[in-house]
Amino acid sequence: MDDLIKQNVQQQFAKHASKYVTSTRHAKGEDLSALVANSKADKMMDVLDIATGGGHVANALAPLVRRVTAYDLTEEMLQTAAQFITGNGHTNVDFVRGDAELLPFQDAAFDLVTCRIAAHHFPNIPSFASEARRVLKPGGKLLLIDNVAPEQDVFDHFYNEIEKDRDPSHVRAWKKSAWIHLLEQVSFRIEMMLSFPKPFQFHDWCERSGLPEEEKAVLEAKFLQASQEFKDFFSITTDESNRLSSFTGEAVYLQAIRP
Numbered sequence: 001m002d003d004l005i006k007q008n009v010q011q012q013f014a015k016h017a018s019k020y021v022t023s024t025r026h027a028k029g030e031d032l033s034a035l036v037a038n039s040k041a042d043k044m045m046d047v048l049d050i051a052t053g054g055g056h057v058a059n060a061l062a063p064l065v066r067r068v069t070a071y072d073l074t075e076e077m078l079q080t081a082a083q084f085i086t087g088n089g090h091t092n093v094d095f096v097r098g099d100a101e102l103l104p105f106q107d108a109a110f111d112l113v114t115c116r117i118a119a120h121h122f123p124n125i126p127s128f129a130s131e132a133r134r135v136l137k138p139g140g141k142l143l144l145i146d147n148v149a150p151e152q153d154v155f156d157h158f159y160n161e162i163e164k165d166r167d168p169s170h171v172r173a174w175k176k177s178a179w180i181h182l183l184e185q186v187s188f189r190i191e192m193m194l195s196f197p198k199p200f201q202f203h204d205w206c207e208r209s210g211l212p213e214e215e216k217a218v219l220e221a222k223f224l225q226a227s228q229e230f231k232d233f234f235s236i237t238t239d240e241s242n243r244l245s246s247f248t249g250e251a252v253y254l255q256a257i258r259p
Helices: 002-015 016-022 030-039 058-064 074-087 125-135 152-167 176-183 202-208 213-224 228-233
Strands: 044-049 067-072 095-097 110-116 136-147 189-199 244-257
Touching: 002 067, 030 058, 030 110, 030 189, 030 244, 044 058, 044 125, 058 074, 058 095, 058 110, 074 095, 074 136, 110 125, 110 189, 125 136, 125 176, 125 244, 136 176, 152 213, 152 228, 176 189, 176 244, 189 202, 202 213, 213 244
Parallel strands: 044 067, 044 110, 067 095, 110 136
Antiparallel strands: 136 244, 189 244
């Protein structure tokens, strides 16, 4: 089952690789600024960016550190990220294809491990967390950003359902409490957590995943037919024609140290 999920991820991102480089949501945002500011990056550091996607974290850290390894499961994503990063003049970035849950790197090889807006595609997040810890040097840090599900189960189920409807490679957005528990279970020490409201423009959100029009219509109806409680919680908005305009989720920045 995990192999099938990973094949779906590769197929999905191979088709839409360029959209993740140009996406304003991925290219900018206060979450990326927070990661860079809190990284305390310096010219002695080696960084591993897991599931680099469009390469925005690797691109932002490259001028600040000794070397970055941009790592991704999908070859097409790596190629697109390489064009973006090398096009910006950075020559200290290596591009390596592989699985986030089975890292081909030595123990204690990196000062920083980063992963941004990607873990909800991993079928085995505990393996990812354990591997991230393994390849960090003692005192090294994991800088993680991802969309999170609400703590209340009913809202959690709704959010993960609509994400899966929109993108079949979505596995699960975890709750904040689950992330904290997991990272502490694999012997990280949590240093910081920042929460960010994450507004989604419905049409852009669907277009980025290549959702067919008929499936987009079904998904829109699910939002519009939700109870007022759900519309209030997710800040679901409509335009003057009563078509779905936007909704708001949540993302977190988690910073954890390997003791």
